Amino acid sequence: MDEPGDTTTHFGYQTVRETEKAGRVHGVFSSVASRYDVMNDVMSMGIHRLWKDAMMDWLAPRPGQRLLDVAGGTGDVAFRFLSRAPQASAVVLDLTEPMLIEGRKRAEAERMGGRLDWIVGDAMALPFADRSFDTYTISFGIRNVTRIADALSEAYRVLRPGGRLMVLEFSQIPNDMMQRAYDLYSFNVIPRMGQMIAGDRDSYQYLVESIRRFPDQETFAGMIRGAGFDQVRYRNLSMGIAALHSGWKI
Secondary structure, three states: OOOOOOOEEEEOOEEEEHHHHHHHHHHHHHHHHHHHHHHHHHHHOOHHHHHHHHHHHHHOOOOOOEEEEEOOOOOHHHHHHHHHOOOOEEEEEEOOHHHHHHHHOOHHHHHOHHHEEEEEOEOOEOOOOOOOEEEEEEEOOHHHOOOHHHHHHHHHHHEEEEEEEEEEEEOOOOOHHHHHHHHHHHHHHHHHHHHHHHOOHHHHHHHHHHHHHOOOHHHHHHHHHHOOOEEEEEEEEHHHOEEEEEEEOO
16 A cells, blocks of 8 residues: 555656645746746747637626636736626635736736735645635646646535636647647747746746646546536637636536
């Protein structure tokens, strides 16, 4: 029988103890926090903004709702949500405080400050009571969680009945030739960009590897159902480079 701390998981293409992964992820995002938004624009040629807008279109925020945006980093999703939903409120939760600090520097944070909270916390152990939120979002963050099933269970716990989960994450292109071309770009270009722009090749090498280790669309949809969610659906974005997953707590 494994002793406590002996259970392993993946950190990119490395095998590490589960107890080590959160610290390593924290190190990655602490390192890149100050250049994170710039790198997102460069890596995706700005397309990540369209993906987040597509997320809001499907989510259709309503006045008065309360959002929990997990791994919310610098606030991109929360700002979009609040701009579409008068009298709504949002909590941005992230494991990495430097990311939240960068988010609070943004002009939107000052303008929406009365409706927005920033909290350091773990997706696998949310510091909130049961049935606290109407909507739970996580964008490009769930693949970095040590135990994805635990994070999905926590999402289910903190949502009110009728609440909605929405996940935006990099995914798999359902065309082998196009996937290979995308892999060539990812592994050969993105780490170099990370070195040039953020001064950190290793962190972006990990981020590329973590994308390849993430389950495909159908597998992840099954994980969402396994956490108790109903009416689980997904939509591919940019031919499957990213995907939106939606589920409801009925």
